[in-house]
Amino acid sequence: xxxxxxxxxxxxxxxxxxxxxxxxxxxxxxxxxxxxxxxxxxxxxxxxxxxxxxxxxxxxxxxxxxxxxxxxxxxxxxxxxxxxxxxxxxxxxxxxxxxxxxxxxxxxxxxxxxxxxxxxxxxxxxxxxxxxxxxxxxxxxxxxxxxxxxxxxxxxxxxxxxxxxxxxxxxxxxxxxxxxxxxxxxxxxxxxxxxxxxxxxxxxxxxxxxxxxxxxxxxxxxxxxxxxxxxxxxxxxxxxxxxxxxxxxxxxxxxxxxxxxxxxxxxxxxxxxxxxxxxxxxxxxxxxxxxxxxxxxxxxxxxxxxxxxxxxxxxxxxxxxxxxxxxxxxxxxxxxxxxxxxxxxxxxxxxxxxxxxxxxxxxxxx
Amino acid sequence: xxxxxxxxxxxxxxxxxxxxxxxxxxxxxxxxxxxxxxxxxxxxxxxxxxxxxxxxxxxxxxxxxxxxxxxxxxxxxxxxxxxxxxxxxxxxxxxxxxxxxxxxxxxxxxxxxxxxxxxxxxxxxxxxxxxxxxxxxxxxxxxxxxxxxxxxxxxxxxxxxxxxxxxxxxxxxxxxxxxxxxxxxxxxxxxxxxxxxxxxxxxxxxxxxxxxxxxxxxxxxxxxxxxxxxxxxxxxxxxxxxxxxxxxxxxxxxxxxxxxxxxxxxxxxxxxxxxxxxxxxxxxxxxxxxxxxxxxxxxxxxxxxxxxxxxxxxxxxxxxxxxxxxxxxxxxxxxxxxxxxxxxxxxxxxxxxxxxxxxxxxxxxxxxxxxxxxxxxxxxxxxxxxxxxxxxxxxxxxxxxxxxxxxxxxxxxxxxxxxxxxxxxxxxxxxxxxxxxxxxxxxxxxxxxxxxxxxxxxxxxxxxxxxxxxxxxxxxxxxxxxxxxxxxxxxxxxxxxxxxxxxxxxxxxxx
Numbered sequence: 001x002x003x004x005x006x007x008x009x010x011x012x013x014x015x016x017x018x019x020x021x022x023x024x025x026x027x028x029x030x031x032x033x034x035x036x037x038x039x040x041x042x043x044x045x046x047x048x049x050x051x052x053x054x055x056x057x058x059x060x061x062x063x064x065x066x067x068x069x070x071x072x073x074x075x076x077x078x079x080x081x082x083x084x085x086x087x088x089x090x091x092x093x094x095x096x097x098x099x100x101x102x103x104x105x106x107x108x109x110x111x112x113x114x115x116x117x118x119x120x121x122x123x124x125x126x127x128x129x130x131x132x133x134x135x136x137x138x139x140x141x142x143x144x145x146x147x148x149x150x151x152x153x154x155x156x157x158x159x160x161x162x163x164x165x166x167x168x169x170x171x172x173x174x175x176x177x178x179x180x181x182x183x184x185x186x187x188x189x190x191x192x193x194x195x196x197x198x199x200x201x202x203x204x205x206x207x208x209x210x211x212x213x214x215x216x217x218x219x220x221x222x223x224x225x226x227x228x229x230x231x232x233x234x235x236x237x238x239x240x241x242x243x244x245x246x247x248x249x250x251x252x253x254x255x256x257x258x259x260x261x262x263x264x265x266x267x268x269x270x271x272x273x274x275x276x277x278x279x280x281x282x283x284x285x286x287x288x289x290x291x292x293x294x295x296x297x298x299x300x301x302x303x304x305x306x307x308x309x310x311x312x313x314x315x316x317x318x319x320x321x322x323x324x325x326x327x328x329x330x331x332x333x334x335x336x337x338x339x340x341x342x343x344x345x346x347x348x349x350x351x352x353x354x355x356x357x358x359x360x361x362x363x364x365x366x
Numbered sequence: 367x368x369x370x371x372x373x374x375x376x377x378x379x380x381x382x383x384x385x386x387x388x389x390x391x392x393x394x395x396x397x398x399x400x401x402x403x404x405x406x407x408x409x410x411x412x413x414x415x416x417x418x419x420x421x422x423x424x425x426x427x428x429x430x431x432x433x434x435x436x437x438x439x440x441x442x443x444x445x446x447x448x449x450x451x452x453x454x455x456x457x458x459x460x461x462x463x464x465x466x467x468x469x470x471x472x473x474x475x476x477x478x479x480x481x482x483x484x485x486x487x488x489x490x491x492x493x494x495x496x497x498x499x500x501x502x503x504x505x506x507x508x509x510x511x512x513x514x515x516x517x518x519x520x521x522x523x524x525x526x527x528x529x530x531x532x533x534x535x536x537x538x539x540x541x542x543x544x545x546x547x548x549x550x551x552x553x554x555x556x557x558x559x560x561x562x563x564x565x566x567x568x569x570x571x572x573x574x575x576x577x578x579x580x581x582x583x584x585x586x587x588x589x590x591x592x593x594x595x596x597x598x599x600x601x602x603x604x605x606x607x608x609x610x611x612x613x614x615x616x617x618x619x620x621x622x623x624x625x626x627x628x629x630x631x632x633x634x635x636x637x638x639x640x641x642x643x644x645x646x647x648x649x650x651x652x653x654x655x656x657x658x659x660x661x662x663x664x665x666x667x668x669x670x671x672x673x674x675x676x677x678x679x680x681x682x683x684x685x686x687x688x689x690x691x692x693x694x695x696x697x698x699x700x701x702x703x704x705x706x707x708x709x710x711x712x713x714x715x716x717x718x719x720x721x722x723x724x725x726x727x728x729x730x731x732x733x734x735x736x737x738x739x740x741x742x743x744x745x746x747x748x749x750x751x752x753x754x755x756x757x758x759x760x761x762x763x764x765x766x767x768x769x770x771x772x773x774x775x776x777x778x779x780x781x782x783x784x785x786x787x788x789x790x791x792x793x794x795x796x797x798x799x800x801x802x803x804x805x806x807x808x809x810x811x812x813x814x815x816x817x818x819x820x821x822x823x824x825x826x827x828x829x830x831x832x833x834x835x836x837x838x839x840x841x842x843x844x845x846x847x848x849x850x851x852x853x854x855x856x857x858x859x860x861x862x863x864x865x866x867x868x869x870x871x872x873x874x875x876x877x
Contacts, residue, residue, distance in 0.1 A: 010423045229730060232723070236721065244731045
């Protein structure tokens with residue numbers, strides 16, 4: 001041990017940082033991220049990074065339409081994120097949002113197809129009810145098995161995704177249009193029966209408003225309701241929940257009904273407000289991206305909003321730079337990765353600070 | 367520097383944010399001595415030791431080992447200096463054998479010769495008098511065996527300075543005696559041992575010297591031969607402390623709980639509680655004594671509605687003399703029929719509290735259902751949390767600070783405070799002072815006595831017979847899941863209870 005020096009630096013926990021300071025740290029991190037991205041872009045392609053950034057911006061929010069599409073798609077992704085949020089708070093690993101969205105979309109599509117001749121108010125009411133109910137059932141199935149026989153919810157919800165996809169494939173056999181095409185095409189493309197209505201001329205606004213309302217509602221539910229409290233306790237320790245007289249099985253099933261129902265709602269929005277069709281790829285992996293949204297947002301609905309917007313923004317920008325600069329679409333994944341690395345990494349500097357060797361001078365004196 | 371000093375710590379300071387763990391602390395450990403480090407909960411004993419073991423790095427101060435200044439940056443550095451620490455929570459790999467755990471992380475030769483390793487281990491265990499099988503897997507071991515593996519692991523690595531953090535908290539009295547014998551053997555071989563403990567009788571019987579910390583500062587050290595329980599407590603607390611436990615006469619005792627023929631079977635199908643029967647009265651404290659794992663936990667949980675019964679009945683008598691049967695009720699149902707049954711379980715953070723929530727959230731555990739409507743009331747729990755913080759001197763940055771990050775004594779105060787706040791008709795506490803310093807312990811005894819005077823039926827499971835004999839009115843003794851009898855705590859002796867703890871007689875089980 002002779003000659004061992006005091007370490008050059010060590011880590012000290014910060015005592016609580018003001019919000020403004022934390023924001024400043026994050027801003028600095030973002031600037032660093034953009035600098036590193038610029039270096040990568042220039043190093044790999046020799047292009048002017050500013051042009052590439054402008055291309056991403058242009059692709060995501062460059063025109064009025066693009067901006068609204070980005071907002072709406074972010075809202076849909078956020079909605080799927082909310083489908084995993086209550087379950088995750090309960091430490092119930094719901095990786096089945098993909099399937100819950102799909103069955104919700106399929107139920108809504110079925111109403112649109114078979115209820116075409118219903119009065120329009122009935123159609124508008126039935127589509128969301130069917131979508132939410134289907135997602136809810138898809139969420140409750142694994143919850144019931146978990147509560148009753150303690151089955152593994154991760155495997156169970158994952159498997160249900162594939163069953164949902166097969167169900168949709170099966171339904172397409174009956175619904176395909178035109179015949180033999182093996183896809184459904186736009187449902188009710190002439191009369192737009194059951195399509196999510198526009199607000200004025202803006203057909204993007206309604207799903208966004210629905211998801212924002214859901215965000216506030218979910219926040220209040222998780223934070224202030226008795227049921228939200230029960231979810232937090234069950235998530236922390238089932239033993240404590242039993243001790244407090246909480247019926248754990250009931251909470252698991254109820255919470256997964258909420259999660260699944262929200263997934264079904266997202267499916268309804270996709271089927272009636274975005275795609276106006278049904279296909280096995282309608283959920284498009286959102287059920288898994290939603291898990292990223294939930295965790296990066298630390299299970300806070302408002303932070304999840306920012307994450308969902310950022311991910312969709314980069315995705316839309318990627319399409320633009322792919323065509324404009326003939327870059328591979330994965331180029332933007334690299335940029336997204338670098339930015340996330342810095343944004344998440346800077347949390348360390350918000351919670352800790354680095355202290356440099358400080359006794360070095362004292363030792364010289366002594 | 368004295369020539370016989372193994373370790374000198376000078377001016378050690380460590381802050382965690384605004385919390386001062388240690389401030390300018392001095393500590394000397396001599397060669398071949400057992401040093402007790404004593405202090406109240408949260409006085410900075412463990413963090414000071416963690417700096418020796420390389421877990422924390424001091425903000426300021428100097429550490430000398432055998433007269434030479436050293437810098438300990440990691441546990442590896444600490445090993446290289448011969449310092450080994452045995453933590454409260456063991457750091458062993460469950461699926462490996464004892465021998466595999468012992469050599470884990472050591473460089474060793476290219477070819478691993480387990481037989482040679484085992485020979486070396488056996489040589490060590492013989493030298494110091496350990497009982498350990500190097501082939502046994504960790505998950506098959508009892509707590510005390512795991513501790514033995516930890517100690518042997520340190521010795522195998524050549525530690526000659528051993529730090530033990532509350533080693534006896536999880537041991538039975540017999541296991542404690544065995545551990546102390548081993549520690550004395552090690553002292554004879556020239557090892558220095560630092561032991562953190564709250565139990566003053568252990569300090570007096572084992573150690574050569576005592577160093578006392580108070581609120582992160584060093585108060586000083588004295589020879590154990592010159593110390594008494596009283597003087598040590600005063601050093602620790604900083605003022606005179608009354609160590610007598612009060613025991614008022616029960617006032618107007620009435621039957622509260624009647625437990626008959628209760629049998630509980632565990633997950634493996636073994637009877638952990640067999641035909642237990644007893645009665646609890648208002649205005650008295652009923653102690654429950656027994657070797658750890660004799661059915662105490664199951665008994666309390668059965669009454670609280672957390673354990674399904676195989677047979678038997680539990681009857682509750684309310685203030686008006688009406689009898690209610692609780693036998694097949696869940697905790698929820700018992701609450702719903704208006705019986706205030708408070709329960710402080712042994713597993714505080716795993717059952718009694720939600721570790722990630724603050725005091726307010728934990729107060730809500732008992733009250734969140736109150737009131738109609740969808741939303742839960744938060745103001746009342748918050749003011750209750752503030753009251754408990756004030757009245758029981760809970761040390762925490764605030765009522766929203768996660769209880770899982772508080773020290774053990776404060777956690778217990780939060781739990782007991784909440785349970786007592788409901789002014790319960792029956793109060794059940796399991797090992798209420800485990801891990802608590804003497805001052806906090808006496809606070810808890812005082813609270814139990816208050817409930818007794820308020821007319822609660824108090825049931826207290828304890829491990830320290832001296833305390834049970836001083837605090838309780840009657841003591842129920844369990845032996846291997848059977849009730850071996852009930853004694854009057856005012857004229858029973860420790861020996862009598864000790865005998866009943868190991869032998870049960872079928873006839874005595876039916877009072």
